[in-house]
Amino acid sequence: MQTEATLETPVHRQRENRLRATLAKDRKAQFGVVVLGLFIVAAIVAPWIAPNDPNEMTLDMMNPISAAHPFGTDDLGRDLLSRIIFGTRISLFIGFSTVIIALIIGVTLGIAAGYYGGRLDFIIMRYIDLQWAFPNFIIAVYLVAVFGTGLFNIIAAISLAFIDDFARVTRSMTLSIREEQYVDAARTMGFSNIRIMFGHVLPNAMAPIIVQATVSVSYAILAEASLSFLGLGVDADTPTWGLILADGRGFISQAWWLGVFPGLAIMLVVLSINFIGDWLRDALDVRQAI
């Protein structure tokens, strides 16, 4: 690979160049960026591009695919395409917001544990180990059981379930960065611990955190879809992909489209994010299982 990097090129600029160069060669990543981009646009402009009101019931019940209803209609005569377009909003909003929350909390815990060490590290890590011992999804299910359903509670449940992943990644990076000379230098210059942690350690730990965040968004979207499907989702009136599948499940033998299209939407989004995640892992040179 060509290296444009010289002594004058700052690290983040090198990273950008590398990302651009690898994206140009990676067809899967290009697919991912384009498809995810389309879904994000669809989520934003949903009211303008959806052919119908997603909750409007009509007498055209369980209509198959037609020009008027490209994805057919459900048992209450609601337009499936419109419901899926609106479902994009919840799915992406929950996928991204939960990961941002989990990232902020997890990274803070991980960096504090790794930087300060000692008793603080011990306490934080015992908790993280405990959470690590469980499938994230089971934690989310139990949290929904305790908090109850609804948008805010679902976001809280999924965010909390993903904290341990970020805390572990950040802590292990912090442990090695802590020993670097530039951290020593910053300490000698009398910088505050907060400034060293967030100004010196964190920027150098970002690569694996970004990769972890990408993977987590795809898991968070799947988790939200599963919760909605199980009846533990946002609420019964908001169309989400998992809920549309749950509503249509009873009719799949007569109306296959109700069982196919919402799942296809979930799969396309998650697949795109996984493609992007794979590209980032290679481009940022992060070695990590799964």
Next chain:
Amino acid sequence: MGIYLIRRLFGAVLVMLAVATLVFFMLRIVPGDPIAAMLADAGGPEEVAILKQKMGLDQPLVVQYFKWISNMFQGDLGSSIYGSRQPVTQILLEALPRTMSLAFISFVIALVIGIPAGIISAMRRNTPTDTAVSMFAFLGLSMPDFWLGILLIIVFAANLQWLPAIGYVPMSEGLWAWFSHLILPSIAVGTAFSAIIARMIRSSLLEVLRADYMRTAASKGLPVKALMLNHAFPNAMIPVITVIGIAFALLISGAVVVENVFAIKGLGRVLINGILNRDYPVVQGAVLVVSAFFVFSNLLVDVLYGVIDPRIRLS
């Protein structure tokens, strides 16, 4: 080995104790008071008082906690607040074989698909076969398991009518009846797992094939078959075992959701129905058993690891 085993076992029991504690207090300390909501569903003030007394909710929290822990060790997890107030342990014991059967068949299916797929794509690296396996793996990881279940029902049960769409039949009513009901749900649960295994085997095998000892063995003139069977596979399998530990999480989370697609009354369905009915004794019990299943299968993986790689049990 004995000390290693005891230490790991002790650790697992401690984790379970911590989980039981967390499960207990979360339900009682969280704002919104789920217990009060559960009681409100139970009926009038008289019924609530009886239920409260029966469940020991009129006692101080600390007393309730120690009672819950000591009862747990005696296998008593309370009883359902509905219907005939069936003991939770009994409900879970009925559900357990269903979930275990589903998890077991899913595990077998995942290995049967994942291991050969990974080996083939590593040996035919950068060929169309390799690309096809890689695409299959990406799709398997990106498909929601419950959606795959729905697709399988549409194709194989509703249209082709080859296999039953829903339900569970115990093994005592015939091996085929049992197995045929589990094929579709197991594929739904196992596919993501098989994708992970295939990817892992491919990358670990490629790494091993580059190792110095492989070149030495090849230069000794060892035939390819002996080279692969004696040198490559045993070493390539070590990281795979770690991934199997992680993948138990997928199997269990998968079973919880997929049981609800196929109307299998296993732990997952018990758990979700318990949540939807606010039947908290059942929810607590189900979460505990799912956790135990997970903690002890991880323990098993750790021990296996120690058997295969002696360096680990010494550290």
